[in-house]
Amino acid sequence: MKTSIKLLGLLSLSIIFASLSCKNAQEKKDTVVNATSVSNTTQETKGKITLLSPSEFKEKSKDHQIIDVRTPSEFKEGFIEGAKNINLKDDDFAKEITSLDKDKPVYIYCRSGHRSGIAAKKMIDLGFKEVYDLQGGILNWEQSNNEVKN
Known part of the structure; x- marks a missing residue:
């Protein structure tokens, strides 16, 4: 019990x-x-960051804002046709980047993808709606047999 x-x-x-x-x-x-x-x-x-392969970047970036965030000396070595150089390391980066149209897509790249990732986040924080980042940067672009301008 x-x-x-x-x-x-x-x-x-x-x-x-x-x-x-x-x-x-x-x-x-x-x-x-x-x-x-x-x-x-x-x-x-907030806006959206999308990583693109070189072939997607080439196809979609035509007639859009293309930004190379490398240094001016890197830019002179070769760049994607139509790209504007806005150096991420420059103190005026935020000022220069905000001169772009925030409501239109922006396509960005750097040497290997690291700096453009940082730049993309800054751009979203500044109010950009669509940022497309070239995966692997211009190195990947060239390895995929795409043309660079000098």
């Missing part, structure tokens, strides 16, 4: 703890859902 009472008490405590755990889990789930909703809203108001 004492064993039955102990088991019944233990079972009751287990049920109480289980129900409290479920309640806490539901509250945590609600918090995650709410955070996701806020995150989605933020992403909708």
